[in-house]
């Protein structure tokens with residue numbers, strides 16, 4: 017397999033790249049006049065740094081949107097990584113679960129008779145031992161100046177406690193990672209209540225958002241996806257949800273599917289037929 021198949025590179029706007037890693041994780045590369053920024057490092061089964069270096073030789077700032085392995089696995093390739101201080105614990109926990117994670121993925125791919133998403137000569141032990149060289153803990157709101165390009169990070173706890181989203185003032189794209197999308201997973205970590213999450217995403221409406229890009233989908237979400245998420249959370253009930261068991265950690269959650277035709281006006285501005293909310297019953301106390 018050559019690098020073209022492993023990383024699919026798209027320049028979505030001027031100096032704005034989405035790098036899709038095999039396995040379905042988007043890495044984002046933003047270029048300013050003085051610095052470049054990489055948001056997330058993917059699983060890191062392959063070398064994303066080589067891809068980045070083909071695009072730019074500017075000094076690179078690397079940020080993890082949150083601590084999950086599909087966003088931090090390639091951290092070992094880079095010298096230092098920014099992450100929200102609240103997600104350091106999440107990262108450590110996922111480091112310990114790396115082996116189990118690969119085992120679970122392997123089983124799933126075997127069952128589906130799908131090719132593995134790692135190289136043929138993949139050495140699991142070596143991969144597990146690779147770790148982040150240095151973390152720089154971030155506060156809950158941070159602005160980076162890449163040179164004529166400001167990128168502002170905001171903490172939106174919910175998916176994880178230190179989940180960060182990035183607003184790029186140049187393109188007016190909100191890079192929402194796993195915090196805002198048509199599917200929302202809300203049962204990791206200690207969690208925050210669904211209603212607190214609803215209030216947090218309300219704050220994102222202050223930005224003049226052109227569209228929203230999440231970390232695992234190609235979809236350009238309109239700003240109104242925020243309203244759709246809030247409506248979905250408000251409409252949920254345990255009775256209308258079904259039990260969902262996580263394939264790896266066996267944690268029990270609830271899955272609530274909500275047809276967007278129920279959300280006033282949203283079906284007209286978006287081609288997204290359904291919202292998916294996977295949530296821990298304990299976060300749904302209101």
Ligand SMILES: [Zn+2]
Nearest residue numbers: 082084175194
């Ligand atoms: Zn995640």
